Amino acid sequence: MKKFILDLTVKSVEQLHERYVLIKLTDKHPLPEMLPGQFVEVQIEGSSTTFLRRPISINFVDREQNELWLLVATIGDGTRRLAQLKAGETLNCILPLGNGFSPIFKGEKVLLIGGGVGVAPLLYMGAKMKESGVEPTFLLGARSAKDLLMLDIFRRYGRVYVTTEDGSEGEKGFVTNHSLLQQECFDRISTCGPTPMMKAVARFARENGIDCEVSLENLMACGLGACLCCVEKTTEGNLCVCKDGPVFNIKKLLWQD
Known part of the structure; x- marks a missing residue:
């Protein structure tokens, strides 16, 4: 699928739980096609300790409202900064990434x-x-x-x-x-x-x-299979979770019970 780099507008940020927020994003153009299981790489602004993008699963796509939903667990500086976004701000996203x-x-x-x-x-x-x-x-x-x-x-x-x-x-x-x-x-x-x-x-x-x-949640930095930090051992050799996954059939994985 074609990938896009978009400055999406924050429509709302809802605190669902002390550790989770739901961010709804929109755009002036129709959002691109996205599949269940794919993810986006978001750019973190305003965090002195966060240099790389953060991978976030696609939670929902509301075509009627032209909204992309991201459910974010606030577990580090980068994700805590995402939770502080305000309506009207922009969030730079690369999407859609991976296989669903x-x-x-x-x-x-x-x-x-x-x-x-x-x-x-x-x-x-x-x-x-x-x-x-x-x-x-x-x-x-x-x-x-x-x-x-x-x-x-x-x-x-x-x-x-x-x-x-x-x-x-x-x-x-x-x-x-x-x-x-x-x-x-x-x-x-x-x-x-x-x-x-x-x-x-x-x-x-x-x-x-x-x-x-x-759907694996290995640490992912680039989202494009270039940095190799998310490699998983499979029956087909070492594969990048971000590019070849994140969804895998368990028959491919070398998991041990």
Whole structure:
């Protein structure tokens, strides 16, 4: 896909949680085509310790409002600076980058599993599935109820099941402990979140013969495959997550249980 370098206008910044903000961006021209699972590289202005762009998953694309949504976890100087953006300011973005999730076909039963800020790309994935006539099922995990993000919006597009580690909402435990996995069969699983969670999901998928894709969150600097800092070992050799991913079928990965 063609890539663009755009100065997008900040429409709003919403504090969803003490660690998460939702940034909505727009442009005077229609936003370019973007696929679920792709990401953008954003330029950080005003941070003396941040020199490289930061990769942020595409959370949602609202074509009617011409908006791009970015769900940002404020974990360092760069992302904290993003959280301080104000409506009307501009954010320079390179987009869309990477390869997204595989297309979903009618009749498939698909489970989207997310944890933490890893839920971000699954919202757009679920919305595109619903648009194509396939209702997704979401299984979202967090430490506690207050850490669950955007549940009302996820529910617009499919069934939503929840786990929390402390049992404050949904079932207690991790996503791979949810009773849904024993009660229903799925043709495909797509997942994004902390690596231990994704490895557990991948193990479940392999044991049950379910096709599974994971969206990796390796450290990425350039977003174009030039700096090699995000390399992942695969059955095809070392591949750059930013250029050859971030979405990979688990059959390609050399993960060890």
